[in-house]
Amino acid sequence: MNASDATKPLTTQEMQALDSAHFLHPFTDFKDLASQGARIIVRGEGIYVWDSEGKKLLDAMSGLWCVSVGYGREELAEAAYQQMMKLPFYNSFFQTTNEPAVKLAAKLASLAPRVGDRSFNHVFYSSSGSESNDSNLRMVRRYWDLLGQPQRKVIISRVNSYHGSTVAGASLGGMSGMHAQGDLPIPNIEHIEQPYFFENGLPGESIETFGVRAAGWLEQKILAIGPDRVAAFIAEPLQGAGGVIVPPDTYWPEIQRIVDKYDILLISDEVICAFGRLGHWFAYEKFGYKPDLITFAKAVTSGYIPLGGVMVGNRVADVLIEKGGEFEHGYTYSGHPVACAVALANLEIMEREQLPQRIRGEVGDYFARRYAELNDHPLVGEAQSCGLVAGLVLLKNSETKERFASDVGVGMICRRHCFENGLIMRAVGERMIIAPPLTVSINEIDEMMGLIRVALDLTLDELESKGLR
Incomplete structure (x- = not known):
């Protein structure tokens, strides 16, 4: 790519090809990524980002724990x-x-x-x-x-x-x-x-x-x-x-x-x-x-x-x-x-905007209550939050604490269902974690929890259909 091509619009496939040819990503299996192509994120606003295909995603990870005031803040630019x-x-x-x-x-x-x-x-x-x-x-x-x-x-x-x-x-x-x-x-x-x-x-x-x-x-x-x-x-x-x-x-x-x-x-x-x-x-x-x-x-x-x-x-x-x-x-x-x-x-x-205070107060309290409700899901062994960060563990049997075999990749299955249904939630082994922007509203917390439940339900359905649970 020469200098004149830097501002030329590219299709998703063209960007994925260039990405695979030139960009070595952090914490990535390079061969695996090349086989499927990277997701291209093109813009963000508030707690949401959009990819190159126009798909809207609720970013429950604040980018990588960091976009605390949300996307699109003109004051920072x-x-x-x-x-x-x-x-x-x-x-x-x-x-x-x-x-x-x-x-x-x-x-x-x-x-x-x-x-x-x-x-x-x-x-x-x-x-x-x-x-x-x-x-x-x-x-x-x-x-x-x-x-x-x-x-x-x-x-x-x-x-x-x-x-x-x-x-x-x-x-x-x-x-x-x-x-x-x-x-x-x-x-x-x-x-x-x-x-x-x-x-x-x-x-x-x-x-x-x-x-x-x-x-x-x-x-x-x-x-x-x-x-x-x-x-x-x-x-x-x-x-x-x-x-x-x-x-x-x-x-x-x-x-x-x-x-x-x-x-x-x-x-x-x-x-x-x-x-x-x-x-x-x-x-x-x-x-x-x-x-x-x-x-x-x-x-x-x-x-x-x-x-x-x-x-x-x-x-x-x-x-x-x-x-x-x-x-x-x-x-x-x-x-x-x-x-x-x-x-x-x-x-x-x-x-x-008193962001630390709102997390210590009403917004943080509401987030904790809603997240704790996930403990009633059949896949969830423990859902725990602190401030505006939270994690849950996925178990084969939540009552006996029986775990999935590591080769099942239960976290990655759940993560895939999250992305496919408009939610960015991170998988760490068998644990699923979130840390949304501190600007998240009560209504957006409700939306987030609904998307998490959708992903958990679809993960459960897939595991049961494959005889893995």
Whole structure:
């Protein structure tokens, strides 16, 4: 394709052919995609997107957890345009800065509430959550070096967690499929089991007791490694890409007790949960723990332009600033002026429309009630939500908790029925998950739940017709 062809209208088939010939997609079986052709999304408005064939889809995944203010917000396009015309780019190296990056850093610091003795006055910018977690690894190890404890290099994470797909991010995450490709994890990364009561709870055990027991796996791992070697524990407030797994209420208080006891840094990976998704600007406020570092990305710009970063608590920032000298780490696009300008406009929309408050209030309450109703479906073993994110597990027998064989691909069957009937819902193994835009209305929640039921009914019919249930 030459320059003159860039604006030429193409048919769906032509776009699919070009896509197959030139575009290697993330987390994709390239051969499989080439055999069926990619779905071409051409526009979005509110909580809906349309494909190249004119099919309307309710986007219950906010793109990829990120389009929090919905599609088609002219204010964000205008913010990008105005900044591009004024200063499209300049780097933050060489003792240089730019106005949007400075203003956004101050704004983020004002939104991050102080919890106990933890406060956040500094931001380190990246372009994604993956990069941000690389920065976390670098800052954590630099922090302990500067305190004269260079042996504290081990970072503990959780099985089935997701912290990005760079080498460091994938190592920190607990996805076995990612670890199998590329000799991961890298050294000095350890994992403990996830706080998934549905799967790991013992017969007769209460969810409250399980929460304390699951947190105790962290202490066991610290003692096995040696407390003087452990640098940090990293975790999502609730696990997103792992299937929307919400920890028991007793989990985070016990985690806090353990990290305090052994003087270990706590990293809250809020790439999915920050900026109103759980009804608060940052999710640690909802769960009441005290992180030292907060990973953010996605919803900070509602996905309109790439931006990520780390909120650096004073405990870490003070050491890096006062003792550190030059920090040999950073990115070309750290504090990109256009991305920061869009983020400022996006946060202004969230404040003006009180999006975190509406998720903490009427809209979030209604969403939780409607989603819980899915527990009565014969395929659903558990439907659970928190704020405006939710997941359900598909079971062969919901009463005995018998699972489908992995080769059935029950999640992908359900996902296909979702797409065919106008709904974007993500499959993670046998779990189906959603995270709609924070602007979703009561009527749109009703529409969404109706579409989910249609997909569940069609999945059940297909499984029964094939003798798989």
